[in-house]
Amino acid sequence: MLMNDEYQSINCDDYESLELACQHxxxxxxxxxDGEKLEGKANELKFTKGIEYxxxxxxxxxxxxxxxxxxxxxxPKIGTxxxxxxD
Known part of the structure; x- marks a missing residue:
């Protein structure tokens, strides 16, 4: 994992795509x-201690x-x- 502790928010459109993935x-x-690749079922988005997961x-x-x-x-339904x- 990356070691930078300072969280940086992601683009709103990208966040909405993750919300859609969780809903379905x-x-x-x-x-x-860091180059790691993985696969899993999107369950939920959480906000904890100023960091979104x-x-x-x-x-x-x-x-x-x-x-x-x-x-x-x-x-397949949302593309890449x-x-x-x-910013």
Whole structure:
């Protein structure tokens, strides 16, 4: 994972795409900014201590991903979204 502790919000349109994925429990293919690739079912978005997280289910295990660590995510219904950080 990236070691930068300062959270940077993501673009509103990208956030809305993640909200849609959570509402429909889409299984997403994700690529993180450190090059890690993973897949999981989008469950919810959480805001904790000033940081936003995507909670995904990977084979019954909940995994929290900081939104600013996500480089891109893909699902057939929403396409590939390259996550932009807010200015």
């Amino acid at each position: 429990n889409y299984t997403l293919k994700l690529e993180l900014r 995507l909670i995904i289910d990977q084979a019954g295990n909940a995994l929290s991903l900081r939104l600013d660590h996500i480089l891109s995510f893909t699902h 979204v390259v996550v932009s950080l807010s």
